[in-house]
Amino acid sequence: MNDHRKKRQPRTQRRAVGLGTVAALLLAIGTRAFVASTALAGEPTANQCISVGVDGMACPFCAYGLKKHLAEIAGVKSVEVDLAASAATLTVSQGTSVTEPQIEHAVSEAGLGAGAITRKSARADGSC
């Protein structure tokens, strides 16, 4: 009986060691992921957001031309129009230079007038 117990003890110990190792690895990976995500939140994201006020846009049918002209600007990944706010928001790739005259020209080509233009960084998920 004693011999039998002596044979099983190492196996239990090995199992405990194995479980402990896996737990330690998971903890380490989790910690690194947490640290990495925390670090990402503080760093510049991949996108930037440009908001432009639009004058003269007063119906849904008029928003389509504006959206298309803004989307034609090089570096613009997406355009969202907020009709009630009389504004459009451009999602622009980081490192791409989209200038205010470019935006004003695009709004003008849509037959509308450009208002205030503001810039901000995108959220962590890249959206505006």
Next chain:
Amino acid sequence: MIRRKWQPTALSAIVSFVCAFCWMLWCNEAVAGPITFNTALPIAQGQGIVRGQAVVTRATGDPTGADRSFTGVGAESVLAYGATRDLALFVLLPLFLHKSLDFDLPDGGRVSRGTNGFGDVVLLGRYTLLEFNWPGKTIRVAPFAGIKMPTGSDSRSDKFGTIPHSLRPGTGSWDPLLGTIFSWQTLGWEFDSDAGYRFNTRADGFEFGDVAFGDLSFQYRVWPWRLERGGVPAFVYAVFESNFIWQGKDRIRGMVDSNSGGFTWFIDPGLQLVTERYVLEAAVRLPAVQDLNGSALGGDFQVVAGFRWNFFLPYHL
């Protein structure tokens, strides 16, 4: 003999009404706004709009004893294109599926005369001369000018002989037109008005009377009642429009036809669904005042229903 008896009344009597009907087809534009006439709202550079509209017209109430009745079923196709931010070009093509006049003969029989086919193409240019823009609202003034070309058939005949000019799909004449539009739009409502004149010219000895017109439109957003922030929601507008049409008397080989022309005032309640990509709309035109010359046939009603679709050309000026 039959034609001689019929022509002085029916030919001349329906002219003013049929011409008004044709004019309504010709003058419609494609931009969101009024259902039955032009608007000064922007068409973006490179933007195209296709519009299709079905028009059903009925006119009875003959003051003569011939019990005349006019029935018109038409469809209009419009292609609009924003050549520049201020200049929009329009091609209008009316199609008359059915255009007929029924009337009693002196001997008791009843006759139906009519035609169908493509009408005269109208080319139109509209230039935004003045614009005042604010967030969520705009005021615009846009003169327009164009020409109606004689592309429709103007030489039809049936077993009674040559079809009267007013029933033919085309007029055979080159008719310039000009006018101006005023639009004031906010997110809650829109007001549009226009005024214009078409100079009808002579073709084959016949000349329709010139047409002067004025239109008013008020559209009120009934849904969504409160406009929330975010995105581009669809709007439903309750529409009330009014059209004033005056037409001069026709000339047949230089002689004035006293049974043609006159003044008509329509009122048009309607409904419009406007989204970012398309518009669905319908209105009923009801004559409020008809002061027509001689024994001209007055209109009963007109139903207008159609759609508009927005597209964008990747390569533009």
